[in-house]
Amino acid sequence: MRRDLPWINHPDPWAILVSEVMLQQTATSRVVDPWRRFLERFATPVALADAPLSDALAAWAGLGYHRRARDLHAAAGLIVSRFAGEVPSSLEDLRSLPGVGAYTASAVASFAFHAPVAVVDTNVGRVLARAWANRALGRAEAARESARLMGRAASAPFNQAMLDVGAGHCRSRALCEGCPLARVCRWRREGGGDPAPTSAGVSRRQAPFEGSRRQVRGALLREARERGPRTLAELRRDLAPLTAARLDDALASLTRDGLVERDGNVVRLAGSMATGAR
DNA sequence: GTCCCGAGTG
DNA sequence: CACTCGGGAC
Numbered sequence: 001m002r003r004d005l006p007w008i009n010h011p012d013p014w015a016i017l018v019s020e021v022m023l024q025q026t027a028t029s030r031v032v033d034p035w036r037r038f039l040e041r042f043a044t045p046v047a048l049a050d051a052p053l054s055d056a057l058a059a060w061a062g063l064g065y066h067r068r069a070r071d072l073h074a075a076a077g078l079i080v081s082r083f084a085g086e087v088p089s090s091l092e093d094l095r096s097l098p099g100v101g102a103y104t105a106s107a108v109a110s111f112a113f114h115a116p117v118a119v120v121d122t123n124v125g126r127v128l129a130r131a132w133a134n135r136a137l138g139r140a141e142a143a144r145e146s147a148r149l150m151g152r153a154a155s156a157p158f159n160q161a162m163l164d165v166g167a168g169h170c171r172s173r174a175l176c177e178g179c180p181l182a183r184v185c186r187w188r189r190e191g192g193g194d195p196a197p198t199s200a201g202v203s204r205r206q207a208p209f210e211g212s213r214r215q216v217r218g219a220l221l222r223e224a225r226e227r228g229p230r231t232l233a234e235l236r237r238d239l240a241p242l243t244a245a246r247l248d249d250a251l252a253s254l255t256r257d258g259l260v261e262r263d264g265n266v267v268r269l270a271g272s273m274a275t276g277a278r
Numbered sequence: 279g280t281c282c283c284g285a286g287t288g
Numbered sequence: 289c290a291c292t293c294g295g296g297a298c
Contacts, residue, residue, distance in 0.1 A: 024284045030296065064294030067286080101285045122283065172281075205281085209295065218294050257293090 005032065008160070013087035013112035015039055020107045021072050021099060025065050028167075034063050046085050048076035053271030057259065058225050066221060066259050070270075071099025089113040110155040118146035119159040123166025127181070129199035130170060134186035136198040172196070216242060216250035220267075224260060229268035 005028055007019035018038055022031045038059045042048040048056060053073050060069035075097040079087060087108065088094055094105035102120075109115040120128070120142050128145050129137050137145060150158045169179035174194070176182050187195065209215055219239055223230055230238075236247060251267065254260040261270050 021284095025282085025294080027282075027296070062295085064296095065284090067293070068284090071285085099285065103284060206283085206293085208279085210279090212294090214293055215295085221294095253292095 007035065007111075009156075010112075013089070013108065014043075014045055016112040017075075017087050017100075017104075017108050018042075018072070020104045020111075021068050022063055024068060024104065026063055030062065034059070034061065042076075044085065045076040045079040045087065048073060049080045053258075054269035055271075057221070057269050057271075061222075061225060064218060066217075067257055068099055070258055071097075074098045075100065087112065089115065091115075091117065107159070110159050114154070114156055116150075116152075116155050118143070118150045118155065119163065120146050121163065121166070123170065124159075124162045125166075125199050126172070126196040127162055127166045127170045129195040130174070130187040131165075131181045131185040134190050134192065134195055136195045138199075142199065170196075213246070213250055213253060216246055217254055220247070220250055220254060221259065221269075224267060224269050229266050229272070232265045232267065235267060 007015055010016055010019075015035075019031065019035055022035055022038075041055070041059050042051065051073075053070060056069045056073040057066060060066055063069075078097055079085060083093065088097075089109065089112070091105050091109050094100050094108055095102070100108075106117045106119045107121075109117045110119055124146065125137070125142055128142050128149070129135065132149055133141075133145060146162075165179065165181055169175045169181070176185070176188060179185070182188060216239070219242075220235065223235060223238060232247075235251075236242070236244060239247060251260070251262070255262060259270050260267055261273065263273075
């Protein structure tokens with residue numbers, strides 16, 4: 001359960017922010033070790049802002065969705081330049097950071113600063129639609145109903161409980177056995193079709209990973225991370241039997257995202273040529 | 279093979 | 289609105 005995890009009740013807002021960004025698209029079990037390593041290496045926003053992006057990408061190993069690392073690196077720079085090195089506490093300021101959307105801003109406001117803010121991610125969206133409303137909710141409705149349900153309860157434990165129920169029981173395929181809300185769940189009491197899939201923020205099925213460009217991107221970044229700058233010929237050899245067209249496609253995509261740099265035939269992690277000046 | 283997931287961009 | 293983005297659990 002999430003309440004056993006090391007970032008729960010952590011006193012440092014920076015540690016909370018890092019955990020929430022890592023948790024955006026990644027299961028908690030896969031976040032624990034990288035989160036520890038990342039914070040050892042970048043204990044403060046200043047430490048990350050002062051480091052080259054390539055160091056941040058290296059520390060992101062195993063997490064995927066590397067644009068999150070790029071955005072967190074940029075966010076650290078803004079935290080230093082605009083917020084005196086302290087993670088801001090208001091929703092508006094949090095939301096102004098790259099890679100911080102509605103979910104992450106509310107999660108940091110609640111878990112790091114105990115602001116009376118209800119967190120709605122897609123798990124919580126399902127809990128609200130099923131157990132609380134038994135009907136599909138739009139985005140604004142979900143936010144309003146969540147605030148209404150929370151009432152004057154302390155936001156952090158309330159949000160943690162909602163996230164736990166959503167992740168543990170109220171999954172896409174509901175696991176009602178043992179669910180703490182089973183006795184009060186309107187969907188179970190009243191029946192009807194599952195209101196969650198048409199509710200706000202419910203994620204769509206995604207294309208298969210196997211054979212995808214994302215898979216090639218991941219392999220390419222791993223090469224650059226673990227073996228340093230690589231020539232195109234080395235990449236072609238090491239990623240065989242990948243076709244040259246698919247390698248070029250992934251490389252172009254990573255370059256557009258600012259995650260790798262090309263210097264002639266040499267490919268390296270973005271920012272590894274940085275002079276260190278800020 | 280199937281499932282899972284938040285932010286940014288167009 | 290539709291689309292992209294990793295990779296492990298099962």
